[in-house]
Amino acid sequence: MTTPDIQTIECDVLIVGGGMSGCGAAFEANFWGKDLRVVMVEKAVIERSGATGEGLSAINCYMGMRSGWNTPEDFVEYVRNDMMGLAREDLVYDVARHVDASVHMWEEWGLPIFKKPDGSYQRVGRWQLPIHGESLKPVVAEPARTALGPDNLYERILITHLLPDKRDENRIAGAIGVGVRDGKIYVFKARAVICTSGGASNIFRPRSTGEGLGRTWYSVFDTGSVYGLVIPLGAEMTQMEHRFVPSRFKDGYGPIGMWFQFFGARATNAYGEDYTQTRAPDLKKWDPYGSAVPTPTPLRNHQMFLDITEGKSPIYIRTEEAIARLSKDDNGEFDPEKFEEVRSEAWEDFLDMTISQALMWASQNIAPEDTPSEIVLAEPYIMGSHSGEAGAWVSGPEDLSPPEYRWGYNRMLTINGLFAAGDGVGAAPHKFSSGSFTEGKIAAKAAVAYARDVADAPQIDEDRVQELARDILRPLDTFKSHSGVSTSEEVNPNYLMPKQALIRLQKIMDEYAGGISTQYTMNEPLLKRGLELLTWLRQDLDQLAARNLHELLRGWEVVHRAWVAEAHVRHLIHRKETRWPGYYYRSDYPDLDDENWRVFVNSRFDPNTKNWDVFTKPYNQLVK
Numbered sequence: 001m002t003t004p005d006i007q008t009i010e011c012d013v014l015i016v017g018g019g020m021s022g023c024g025a026a027f028e029a030n031f032w033g034k035d036l037r038v039v040m041v042e043k044a045v046i047e048r049s050g051a052t053g054e055g056l057s058a059i060n061c062y063m064g065m066r067s068g069w070n071t072p073e074d075f076v077e078y079v080r081n082d083m084m085g086l087a088r089e090d091l092v093y094d095v096a097r098h099v100d101a102s103v104h105m106w107e108e109w110g111l112p113i114f115k116k117p118d119g120s121y122q123r124v125g126r127w128q129l130p131i132h133g134e135s136l137k138p139v140v141a142e143p144a145r146t147a148l149g150p151d152n153l154y155e156r157i158l159i160t161h162l163l164p165d166k167r168d169e170n171r172i173a174g175a176i177g178v179g180v181r182d183g184k185i186y187v188f189k190a191r192a193v194i195c196t197s198g199g200a201s202n203i204f205r206p207r208s209t210g211e212g213l214g215r216t217w218y219s220v221f222d223t224g225s226v227y228g229l230v231i232p233l234g235a236e237m238t239q240m241e242h243r244f245v246p247s248r249f250k251d252g253y254g255p256i257g258m259w260f261q262f263f264g265a266r267a268t269n270a271y272g273e274d275y276t277q278t279r280a281p282d283l284k285k286w287d288p289y290g291s292a293v294p295t296p297t298p299l300r301n302h303q304m305f306l307d308i309t310e311g312k313s314p315i316y317i318r319t320e321e322a323i324a325r326l327s328k329d330d331n332g333e334f335d336p337e338k339f340e341e342v343r344s345e346a347w348e349d350f351l352d353m354t355i356s357q358a359l360m361w362a363s364q365n366i367a368p369e370d371t372p373s374e375i376v377l378a379e380p381y382i383m384g385s386h387s388g389e390a391g392a393w394v395s396g397p398e399d400l401s402p403p404e405y406r407w408g409y410n411r412m413l414t415i416n417g418l419f420a421a422g423d424g425v426g427a428a429p430h431k432f433s434s435g436s437f438t439e440g441k442i443a444a445k446a447a448v449a450y451a452r453d454v455a456d457a458p459q460i461d462e463d464r465v466q467e468l469a470r471d472i473l474r475p476l477d478t479f480k481s482h483s484g485v486s487t488s489e490e491v492n493p494n495y496l497m498p499k500q501a502l503i504r505l506q507k508i509m510d511e512y513a514g515g516i517s518t519q520y521t522m523n524e525p526l527l528k529r530g531l532e533l534l535t536w537l538r539q540d541l542d543q544l545a546a547r548n549l550h551e552l553l554r555g556w557e558v559v560h561r562a563w564v565a566e567a568h569v570r571h572l573i574h575r576k577e578t579r580w581p582g583y584y585y586r587s588d589y590p591d592l593d594d595e596n597w598r599v600f601v602n603s604r605f606d607p608n609t610k611n612w613d614v615f616t617k618p619y620n621q622l623v624k
């Protein structure tokens, strides 16, 4: 048995994850808590970690208040419709009123934003700004690194568990994890913890297989840790049944927003029909949301879905039409200079953000000015910052939240001293990069206040730490003890490898919880059977084996993903309606039921009894 080498770090505020919201939290915590020790722990290196590590080509959440473009009220209305009636309006408003300042700060830090000749920002759609965003993450990470200082940033350490206080299990005391370079166990003791460790890709079997395995839309490094850390501690969750099914360029997963809104492209089916036109009558059934402008994201998917299931694939995004239109001068004549500009913007859109899509174009001889590209509906992602709203149930801001949405500090979970932001916060979607960073700032200000207010220092149960340390390293021991009984290291009756566990998880979710192979469709018996299979998978995860520290990291990532999967299925079972067609379909409850189900579905896993409680919380309309 490996003897754990344990190092303990004490601090006031601990930030778990250095992505978009973690960097916002670090910057802000330093501002309000100059006299406090603020520590960040990150499993990778913050200049390229998380969803924006590859870069982005647009900032998708910007109000433009100084230009009179939008108000926070407008944004709440948009988000409410896009979520088909269900969002925490206090949280959405809170992000909206602060997000522009974050974007202006990024520009000061060096982020190039597309400008018009008069110096004003160009726009993509109503809320989006085009950027030269390949280096967005380093631009945002550098001030966070500086704010923390060299002694307070712990990189290449994967947090596996959060730690409750020894005297009060409803209070946070820190976190524990493993160094993925040195194999040491790190224990962080903190008065307040902000969990910002990201949403979940690869819960469902992805469309990519074989040579493309590992390519997904959301970052493969977003392993649902923000949920996998807070659920086992007993935090209340909300809207975990919600998922985001993005329509994306086929096989490279290139985003479509810039194409639809900046380049003004259409999508047509194999027979040249525009499904947004031909399927307009199909939206009626989903009123009042079917008539909303713009059409909510799930319903845009639903229209495409209807064409696909009627056998009208492939669906093409008409890049060639859009480029031809944008390459004309004021007299409607072809303008070679304009053409070159648009063509380079088209390539930059992917080279900035989804490089593999540019590679797909190159490998398939696609010149976007000549050839349309296929788009498809991808596998589901569980997340809270994009067009998905899964996450923790958090306390809202004091000036906006009704009593049932407020029990303490802003963005604090139902565990005292534990905060979240970005993908971690539920029912507050459409934050994207800029809103996640902003929410990190909001959470950090409150966490600093909590760390100051809480009288006594946190206490960690040392026996529990020893036990967890052994558990964390166990996959290495399991491998050492049992490898050799079979010819292949990867096939062994005594253990399963992280990759095998991941594929098993994805197969269960795909087939029983509405993935791509079941056309996003499910019913209660299927979900219950899936839950049974997940329970057995969860049992087998105790037998994970790891040949090295890399596989140890992958193993714990699967454990976090399995928590996400279980929460997702339990919530899906509870909501007896189809609220988001295009994201999923309940064949046993095929209709939207606003009368009974315009409520949040919440849950809590009890760490003592190991039971789940799933229940509803009221929706409160704050913006008329």
Ligand code: SFD
Pocket (backbone or CB within 6 Å): 016, 017, 018, 019, 020, 021, 022, 041, 042, 043, 044, 046, 049, 050, 051, 052, 056, 057, 058, 059, 060, 061, 157, 158, 159, 160, 196, 197, 198, 199, 217, 218, 219, 221, 222, 223, 225, 226, 255, 256, 257, 353, 354, 385, 386, 421, 422, 423, 424, 431, 432, 433, 434, 436, 437
């Ligand atoms: O085109 C642990 N996003 C977009 N946002 C935009 O503003 N514009 C876009 O253009 C967007 N698009 C887009 C986006 C993402 C991706 C991958 C693509 C395209 C291809 C969304 C945003 O990126 C997203 O909303 C935010 O980044 C969310 O922020 P946050 O902080 O919730 O998550 P993160 O940034 O992934 O950071 C998580 C961090 O945690 C680390 N981590 N560290 C320690 N221990 C553990 N156990 C950990 N687990 C995770 C991670 O390494 C990471 O640093 S488009 O599609 O619309």
Ligand code: AMP
Pocket (backbone or CB within 6 Å): 060, 125, 128, 246, 247, 255, 256, 257, 258, 260, 261, 294, 297, 300, 387
């Ligand atoms: P995407 O690139 O698909 O992630 O989209 C980026 C942003 O643009 C998100 O806020 C989307 O909801 C929005 N968006 C994408 N396509 C459309 C569309 N056809 N109409 C309105 N909004 C869109």
